[in-house]
Amino acid sequence: MIRILVLLCLAAPPALSQGNRWWAWPADPDPRSVERGRGEFARACGDCHAANASGTAKGPNLIRTARVRHDKDGSAIAAVVRSGLTGMPPIALTDSQMKDVVSYIEWAVQKYDRVSPGPPPDDYPLERLLTGNAADGKAFFNGKGGCGGCHSVTGDLAGIAKKYPPVFLQSRFLMPRATKPRMATVTLASGEKVEGELKTLNTYDVTVLPAGGKPQTFPADQVKVEVRDPLAAHRELLLKYSDADVHNMFAYLWSLQ
Numbered sequence: 135m136i137r138i139l140v141l142l143c144l145a146a147p148p149a150l151s152q153g154n155r156w157w158a159w160p161a162d163p164d165p166r167s168v169e170r171g172r173g174e175f176a177r178a179c180g181d182c183h184a185a186n187a188s189g190t191a192k193g194p195n196l197i198r199t200a201r202v203r204h205d206k207d208g209s210a211i212a213a214v215v216r217s218g219l220t221g222m223p224p225i226a227l228t229d230s231q232m233k234d235v236v237s238y239i240e241w242a243v244q245k246y247d248r249v250s251p252g253p254p255p256d257d258y259p260l261e262r263l264l265t266g267n268a269a270d271g272k273a274f275f276n277g278k279g280g281c282g283g284c285h286s287v288t289g290d291l292a293g294i295a296k297k298y299p300p301v302f303l304q305s306r307f308l309m310p311r312a313t314k315p316r317m318a319t320v321t322l323a324s325g326e327k328v329e330g331e332l333k334t335l336n337t338y339d340v341t342v343l344p345a346g347g348k349p350q351t352f353p354a355d356q357v358k359v360e361v362r363d364p365l366a367a368h369r370e371l372l373l374k375y376s377d378a379d380v381h382n383m384f385a386y387l388w389s390l391q
């Protein structure tokens with residue numbers, strides 16, 4: 135439901151986002167929950183997945199897995215934790231511990247997507263990624279995926295496979311780095327509007343940086359926030375892709391050498 139509001143809002147700004155407790159999906163995870171989750175994750179998961187979720191020899195990197203990225207409400211992560219997998223025992227967490235651990239993983243994914251350039255990871259060989267069908271990927275690109283509305287394989291994506299090592303290519307099309315920031319319009323109770331780059335948005339507050347000004351922070355429950363995120367389409371796509379779509383898309387992009 136909230137997602138639908140965001141889409142409407144992107145299509146036709148102000149008037150549609152009524153109601154005063156409103157913020158756009160995806161909100162940043164609650165920072166207090168992230169902090170609790172950081173400790174809980176290190177204790178219960180860190181031994182195998184590393185305290186920053188980047189993986190060890192005993193467990194995979196969680197930041198780049200499709201299962202984690204497709205998990206819009208934490209239920210897929212919770213299911214794995216409760217049931218276990220080969221090499222991962224079931225782990226008993228209370229509901230609130232689980233929520234905090236999920237917040238921490240979400241935060242780690244967002245942090246990775248937004249800021250960490252890092253060295254190209256080489257822990258995921260091409261043959262494990264290249265299991266899809268390029269022709270089906272091309273059909274998805276031009277059809278259901280709607281990629282052609284924003285990209286062209288002879289324009290901005292020409293030779294994309296040469297630009298990144300395989301695992302980076304996969305994470306970049308799933309969640310690219312934005313070259314432009316997220317912008318937001320904050321409408322105060324008085325009706326005054328403050329417009330600027332969105333710095334933070336969570337359950338408690340929203341901070342925007344107006345052009346040429348100083349950052350301004352407002353309590354999230356007293357203002358209305360409209361976000362324009364250049365990567366909104368990519369976030370939507372994360373919820374739409376099946377695993378086959380991801381593999382096919384990778385195969386197609388990999389063919390653009």
Ligand code: HEC
Nearest residue numbers: 178179182192193194199201211214215219220221222225
């Ligand atoms: C004893 C080592 C170990 C511990 C502790 C552990 N994991 Fe895992 N985890 C693994 C292994 C190994 C896999 C890969 C299993 C597979 O692919 O079949 C895995 C897979 C996962 C996956 C699925 C990744 C994917 O690619 O789909 C998630 C999510 C996950 N773990 C979350 C957690 C969380 C959250 C915790 C802590 C509450 C945790 N794990 C604790 C070893 C561990």
Ligand code: HEC
Nearest residue numbers: 279280281283284285306307310311312313314364365367
């Ligand atoms: C509504 C517009 C939109 C749609 C639809 C869209 N993208 Fe993107 N895409 C972007 C933006 C914005 C970026 C970030 C790069 C930038 O800011 O120029 C991006 C970045 C990328 C990148 C990284 C490019 C690079 O050089 O790092 C790839 C790969 C990509 N998109 C693939 C896809 C694929 C595949 C689809 C369809 C499944 C798709 N995109 C759909 C807007 C879109």
